[in-house]
Amino acid sequence: MSMGRREFLRTGLLATGAAAGGVAVKERLVADREEAAEKKMTVALTPDGQLVAVPVGAPAPPRPPTPAEVRRGIPGRKWVMVIDLAKCDGCGECVSACRKAHFIPTDREWIRLYKKQDSPETAPYWFPKPCFHCDDPPCTKVCPVGATFKREDGLVLIDNLRCIGCRFCMAACPFSARVFNWSRPSEDPTETRPGAAEPEAGLPRRVGTVEKCDFCPDNLRQGKMPHCVMSCDMAAMYFGDENEDAVTDSAGETLRLAQLLRDRAGYRHLDDLGTSPRVYYLPPSNRRFPAPGEAGARTGKEPAPPGETRGLE
């Protein structure tokens, strides 16, 4: 049975974390001798030059992407999200799953859930809003240091080592998708969760840098969908590859993207701004549950008032 990448890295970091020198590694390996003998471990050299203990005969674990690969994206892919507003009942599972997966402090959200009503006569509906990963992104153009970038697979990501925190991208984004680290982060999740230190996860947080929804590229590399999509009880979110013309929801149902958008009159939010979002919405028609505010409706999770979303707890 092959190791997961998380597990592999955890083992590797355990072994190398103490590696002040070769002796330390050796002691560590000696201490684990029984376990090693049981599993027939051996020492291997990782691409970034570290010695790690791996089971004998295990296939080579997936290599973490290099910085160049992170900026280029996953080859041959064109990620796309579809949100079915007819199915969304405002439970807020996507928001909390995202918070958990990305260790998001309580003062901000990467995916936000709004109660929306287009005009006084029309019915209200729930509106989850992640980053739209626009194909013509206003944010990446204005970044003076090239810290935020558009990848070939459609994702717009932020390299928070490069970010100087000018917040031009935040001012330029018409969808208010981006959030800022106003103060020093209270915790570094990479200390408690070694697996969080993926190059594409935007962790650890750094004071004075911008962050936002990233479509979970670490999941995508493992062939999994973003956390919000997988967590959706109502299967209201679809995720997939435009090149394959296929999107999948949390229930495992896979549909043709073009046909879904055609049959259900899919649209993009504020499409007339010309940013070409990669997130499509399906109108809230034929709902099978009460609309927000009706008797029996789920209360959902109201977003925090904007004025109060500043500063860490």
Added chain:
Amino acid sequence: MAVIAHDPSMPTQTHAEVTRDVVRTITDKPTRGYYILAGTMAMLTLLLFITFGALLKYGLGLAGYAPPIMWAVYITTFVFWIGIGHAGTLISAILYLFRSRWRTAVYRSTEAMTVFAVMTAALFPIIHIGRQWLFYWLIPYPNQRYLWPNFKSPLMWDVFAISTYLTVSSTFLVIGLVPDIAAVRDHVSGWKKKLYSALALGWTGADSQWRHYTRAYLYLAALATPLVLSVHSVVSWDFAMSIIPGWHGTIFAPYFVAGAIYSGIGMVLTLIIPLRKVLGLEHMITAYHFDNLAKLTLFTGSILFYAYGMEYFIAWYSGNPFEQTTFWRRAFGPNWWAGWTMIICNAFVSQLLWFKKIRVNIPALFVISIFINIGMWFERWVIIAMSLTNDYIPYAWGQINPTWADWCILAGSFGWFGLWFTLFYKNFPIVAIQEIKEMIPMGRRKSPAEAH
């Protein structure tokens, strides 16, 4: 005998009197009032740096940002100061090329103001960014990390525009000072003599030196002239290039340039009206000069009036509900008072200057100049911060409440600017001695008809 009307552009003093009166402002012992002023400015500067230190230590959360308002007091104050830095070069370079005679008495003070205002403005991009210690990443230079700035970003153009402007305007100021420093050198003794001798760069007043000097001054004036228009155009594109309602306007470049010159002349008036009294230069900077400054204010203020009207017209005419909402909220939204402060202080108050009586009334001009300073700060506040309060996601609109960290930096920036200016006017000729002298009419031999 024919009575020739006195040309108000011509000084009434002799050459010796001009030198005496200007050099006296430097050689006289500083009064107690001067020390109090300089001390106050120094304390405010200290406040600026202490607040900056707090921002470094605790992060920008100390300032009153509230999403989606990501650019607020610091960028507002940045544009305010960079705008003030435009009047100086207009008066010293453009009016020089146009052979405008009234600039001579006021150009040195406006030029010094320009350099110090740009120095103040240059602090703000650093204060504003989240990781202030990395500000040098904005500067393109070959480095081991292969980190090259993004030349598509208007913020990048800003860096080029402002550093060029600071270089050219300070060179212009220093070159223009050389003959005057030599004049001061000849009237002081001791260590001051050594200092001014070094700064005078060996100026003797030889013919060849004057020839080189006047050429250099002309070329620098020609070099500085396009910058008056380009720098603030580039600053305006920081906003106009994005699609935020209230920012995304094609009129922004001329609109900002006119506003910059308007605000700069406002600040000039605020500075030189008290200064000419304190330094006893009332016979050099006269009602004639103020009349002309006021006409320039009226001209640029009227351009602003037009631009304000055009912004509202375009918002209505565009049919774009976001644009319309933004402008509706400027006048009638939660911050209506800021919107009206901008319109009243800039568009309306400047129209008073149609009257000659007001243009030559120095106390009235001083009061108007204070209105201009307040109005132009609020103009930037309304355009920058208030446009961000209502962008495309209505359910994520916000309101902004500036904190002590915002106000301390704003007050401190006045201290930093004021400290430089205070030190300058007491140590360097605040009126250009040599240019005033050039304006003194030539002595003429009396004609035989008059001599009888």
